[in-house]
Amino acid sequence: MLRYIVRRVLWGIGLLFIVSAVIFLIFYAFPSGDPAVARAGRLATPEEIQRIRETLGLDQPIYVQYWYYVRDLILHFDFGYSYESNAPVRELIFDRLPATISLVSGAVVLWLLAAFPVGIISAVKQRSAFDRTTMVTTLALYSAPVFWLGLVLLYLFADDIGQFPIFPGQGAYTPISSGVGHWASALILPWIVLAGASAAIYARYLRSSLIDVMGEDYIRTARAKGLGERRVIMRHGVRSAITPIVTLLGIDIGLLLAGNAILTESVFNIPGVGRLVFTAIDRSDLPVIQGVVLFGAFFIITFSLIVDIAYAYLDPRVRYA
Amino acid sequence: MSLLQVSDLQVRFETEDGTVKAVDGVSFEVDAGEALGIVGESGCGKSVANLTILGLTRGQNTTVSGSAMFEGEDLIATDTEQLQRVRGNEIAMIFQDPLSSLHPFYKVGAQLVEAIAVHQEIGREKARARAVELLGLVGVPAPERRVDDYPHEFSGGMRQRAMIAMALANDPKLLIADEPTTALDVTTQAQILQLLERLQDELGMAVILVTHDLGVIAEIADRVLVMYAGRIVEQGTLDEIFYDPQHPYTWGLLGSLSRLDRPRPKRLPQIRGLPPSLLSPPQGCHFRPRCPLAHKQCEKVPPLESRLPEAPAHLDRCWLEPEKKRSLRVVEDRIGLEEPAA
Numbered sequence: 048m049l050r051y052i053v054r055r056v057l058w059g060i061g062l063l064f065i066v067s068a069v070i071f072l073i074f075y076a077f078p079s080g081d082p083a084v085a086r087a088g089r090l091a092t093p094e095e096i097q098r099i100r101e102t103l104g105l106d107q108p109i110y111v112q113y114w115y116y117v118r119d120l121i122l123h124f125d126f127g128y129s130y131e132s133n134a135p136v137r138e139l140i141f142d143r144l145p146a147t148i149s150l151v152s153g154a155v156v157l158w159l160l161a162a163f164p165v166g167i168i169s170a171v172k173q174r175s176a177f178d179r180t181t182m183v184t185t186l187a188l189y190s191a192p193v194f195w196l197g198l199v200l201l202y203l204f205a206d207d208i209g210q211f212p213i214f215p216g217q218g219a220y221t222p223i224s225s226g227v228g229h230w231a232s233a234l235i236l237p238w239i240v241l242a243g244a245s246a247a248i249y250a251r252y253l254r255s256s257l258i259d260v261m262g263e264d265y266i267r268t269a270r271a272k273g274l275g276e277r278r279v280i281m282r283h284g285v286r287s288a289i290t291p292i293v294t295l296l297g298i299d300i301g302l303l304l305a306g307n308a309i310l311t312e313s314v315f316n317i318p319g320v321g322r323l324v325f326t327a328i329d330r331s332d333l334p335v336i337q338g339v340v341l342f343g344a345f346f347i348i349t350f351s352l353i354v355d356i357a358y359a360y361l362d363p364r365v366r367y368a
Numbered sequence: 369m370s371l372l373q374v375s376d377l378q379v380r381f382e383t384e385d386g387t388v389k390a391v392d393g394v395s396f397e398v399d400a401g402e403a404l405g406i407v408g409e410s411g412c413g414k415s416v417a418n419l420t421i422l423g424l425t426r427g428q429n430t431t432v433s434g435s436a437m438f439e440g441e442d443l444i445a446t447d448t449e450q451l452q453r454v455r456g457n458e459i460a461m462i463f464q465d466p467l468s469s470l471h472p473f474y475k476v477g478a479q480l481v482e483a484i485a486v487h488q489e490i491g492r493e494k495a496r497a498r499a500v501e502l503l504g505l506v507g508v509p510a511p512e513r514r515v516d517d518y519p520h521e522f523s524g525g526m527r528q529r530a531m532i533a534m535a536l537a538n539d540p541k542l543l544i545a546d547e548p549t550t551a552l553d554v555t556t557q558a559q560i561l562q563l564l565e566r567l568q569d570e571l572g573m574a575v576i577l578v579t580h581d582l583g584v585i586a587e588i589a590d591r592v593l594v595m596y597a598g599r600i601v602e603q604g605t606l607d608e609i610f611y612d613p614q615h616p617y618t619w620g621l622l623g624s625l626s627r628l629d630r631p632r633p634k635r636l637p638q639i640r641g642l643p644p645s646l647l648s649p650p651q652g653c654h655f656r657p658r659c660p661l662a663h664k665q666c667e668k669v670p671p672l673e674s675r676l677p678e679a680p681a682h683l684d685r686c687w688l689e690p691e692k693k694r695s696l697r698v699v700e701d702r703i704g705l706e707e708p709a710a
Contacts, residue, residue: 174428264468270424271463272483272534273456276448283471363518364472 051367052356059348064117066344067337071113074333082130082331103130116337126341127334131327136338139323144342145222147319150241150311151303153234155296158242158249165246166253170288171280173258182254185247197240197314204236218316241311245299249292257288290361297354298347305343370397371542371574372421372459377434377444379413379420388646390416392598393434395672398542403568403575405589405606407582407621411643413598414578418544420444422461423451438542457487460535464547466527470519476503476530477515483537502533507563525556532563539571546578561587582625586610594618597644597654600672604682612694614675614684616705617655619697623704630702637704653685660706661688661696 083100084091091099100106104115119125126136165185169178203209205216219233260266261284269283270276309321316322320339327335359365379391391413398404406414419425421436421443436443438459443451455461463469471479480499484490490498496515503511506529519527528548535543545564549557565588568575577588585592585606592609594602594617602615613619620639641658644650650657652667659666670685686693697703 264463264465265471267419267424268463268469268531268534269471271422271455271461273452273454273486274482275452286473287471362473364520 048356048359048367052352055352055355059345059352062348063341063344067117067120067341068113070337070340071109071116071333074336075109082333085330086130126338129327129332129335131330131332131335136334139335140320140338140342143318143320143323146220146317147304147306147308147312147321149220149223149230149234150237150308150317150319151300153231153238154241154245154303154308154311155300157238158246159296161242161246162249162253165250167257167280167285169250170254170257170261178254181250185250188247189244191243193240193244193310194314196243197236197311200236200240201314217314220315220317237311237315237317240314241303241308249295252295253288253292256291257284260284260287263287290358293357293361294354297350297357301343301347301350304346304350306339371400371402371438372398373435373437374417374421375435375437377417377420377436378432379416379425380431382429382431383647386647389598389649390646391420392649394595394598394600395434396593396600396603398574398576400541401568401572401574403565403577403588403590405585405592406576406578406595407580407585407592408595409580409643411597411646412595413646414595415546417595418461418546418576418578422455422459422544423448424461453487456483456535456540457538458540459542459544460538460540461544461546462528462531462535462548465551466524466531467519467551469531470527472519475516475518476522479519480515480530480534480537483534487538498537499533502536503530505536506530506533506567507559508533524552525559528552528556528560529563532560532567536567536571540573542574542576543568544576544578547580548577549584550579550581557584564588582610582621594621597649598646599654599685600683601655601686602682602684603672604679604684608679608682612676612679612682613697613703614682614690614693615655615686616659616661616688616693616697618684619703620705623699623702633700637699639705653687663687 081096083096083103083105086103087096087099104112107115116127119127124137126140128135129139132139165181169175169181172178201208201216204211204213206212206214207216209216214235215229215233216236221229221233223230261280266279266283269279274283304320306321306324308319309325311317312319312321313325320342324336324339326332327339355367359367374397375395377391377394378389381388381390394413394417396404406418408414416425420432423443425432426448432444434444438454441450441454443454470476474482477496477499480502481492481495484495484498488495500511500515503515508514508526508529514522514526519530522530532548543564548564549560552560561584564575564577567573568588575588577584579585589606591605592603593600594609594615596617602609602613602618604612609618610622613622617639620637623637624639626636639658644654644657652669653659653662656662656666665687670687672683672685674680674683675686675690676682688696696706699706
């Protein structure tokens with residue numbers, strides 16, 4: 048097991064280098080605009096642009112630039128400076144991460160809390176009115192685009208423009224350090240929006256997984272032992288049905304932390320990582336893009352490793368060597 | 369008084385294609401300490417009948433009628449909560465495939481402890497000690513170590529032993545074994561059968577052994593039911609069924625046994641055709657379409673009754689005269705079903 052983890056970690060590190068090299072290559076192969084020009088502003092002279100190009104190191108060959116980047120990253124955990132704001136990328140990302148983590152973690156809790164009871168009850172009461180209703184609702188929920196759902200909720204419940212002004216709306220996010228109450232209330236609508244589609248997918252996934260499991264021979268054995276139906280469902284059925292859900296969850300958390308929460312962040316104007324990278328792409332701000340993508344890759348690699356380790360504990364038949 | 373008395377049990381499943389009459393008026397009894405064999409081919413309703421006794425076929429699409437009296441209580445009519453007190457306690461059940469019948473994520477010991485704790489007020493330590501004792505009883509070597517293994521770490525035969533141990537957890541009065549040896553290789557089959565026989569003797573429990581294999585029946589059963597397409601077609605003692613079978617289907621089953629003490633036949637005899645679909649079973653005797661002796665009278669269902677004055681407990685469902693049967697059932701010097709002219 049330990050050997051396996053060490054090997055996976057080494058692989059992960061190698062993968063991060065490959066990812067960073069690929070982003071460098073993409074950036075140069077498909078130039079989306081000269082960063083020096085963007086930085087210099089509209090009225091800059093060619094000399095000024097050239098000077099900026101030299102200060103940013105953009106006049107160096109690409110492999111030299113990549114070498115400097117990797118060297119600073121390894122020696123100083125330095126992700127370079129934003130072309131746009133001249134701030135260190137590491138600070139920019141660390142400033143934004145808490146907002147994204149707040150958004151994602153709350154949404155994950157919310158969607159699991161919603162998906163588990165719905166998935167379990169609709170599997171156990173298959174084809175009941177509850178099952179039919181929730182399955183149609185979930186279909187609608189995950190078909191709804193995030194930006195649309197977000198705008199609808201803002202229209203209905205935001206305290207500035209809402210028909211029922213209950214919750215803080217756009218741009219209300221404050222860090223948890225300045226008060227848990229305000230932090231949580233400002234995030235309620237974003238959590239709902241981000242959790243909506245996932246809650247629907249997880250509920251349906253758990254339902255079909257549990258329906259399969261409830262047809263297994265060992266469920267019949269559990270009933271033949273004289274166990275109560277609740278225990279049969281929870282201890283024998285759900286226990287087996289959650290293993291594929293864990294895989295899904297690990298990947299989803301990794302992806303959302305990597306920037307996939309961008310639509311929700313945009314609708315609610317939450318200063319998260321997704322917003323950061325969106326602006327950076329718009330301005331051809333390579334160091335920021337590079338940094339966010341590396342962080343994202345790091346999250347995805349980490350969570351998929353966590354998933355695989357968790358799997359060995361969830362299913363004793365799985366052994367890694 | 370018999371331990372279990374099943375009367376006119378009917379089980380129907382609603383499917384998309386129509387109603388399946390899986391069990392069609394089955395009645396039998398099991399006495400305390402007795403071993404009853406139920407034999408028949410796949411889909412004849414033998415498993416469904418037994419699962420239904422424990423309420424394990426209950427569901428939206430199932431209709432059950434009839435009764436199954438066990439210690440003064442009708443298991444068909446009683447509610448599921450009451451049944452849960454009987455399941456695994458007074459009546460235990462083991463199944464065909466021991467690998468898929470044990471939960472893959474829990475240790476064998478934990479599954480045994482669960483079976484004990486659901487019916488007994490017992491501490492963890494004691495339950496675990498009892499689990500070890502049970503594994504030892506069914507012949508699992510080094511039970512105090514194997515109790516912490518997962519099912520996938522057991523061999524097929526050991527898994528079935530673990531299933532049996534689980535069934536014995538609360539000293540049942542009746543053990544229903546549904547094809548307990550089918551998924552095992554031949555030597556392991558013999559060991560498991562010997563184990564069941566020994567346990568039945570030692571613990572004095574009754575056993576219902578459901579199987580498609582007459583060889584297995586011959587090892588254990590005191591009495592035998594032969595089922596075909598949802599109905600009992602013949603019942604009697606082991607000797608009656610093997611030496612004086614009255615129903616042509618039983619002849620066919622006996623004739624298709626391969627025997628080591630006889631010259632090898634050119635090809636293994638078989639019963640022509642397939643069992644009928646239970647969606648639309650044939651009118652009258654269900655075996656009629658495959659029976660070379662079928663005649664006009666077979667369009668009416670023959671009652672399950674004794675046709676032999678000397679053996680009133682030997683029942684069968686065939687219209688033919690006993691004397692006629694005794695001459696018809698001999699094929700090449702042994703009991704068998706003559707193949708219909710092609």
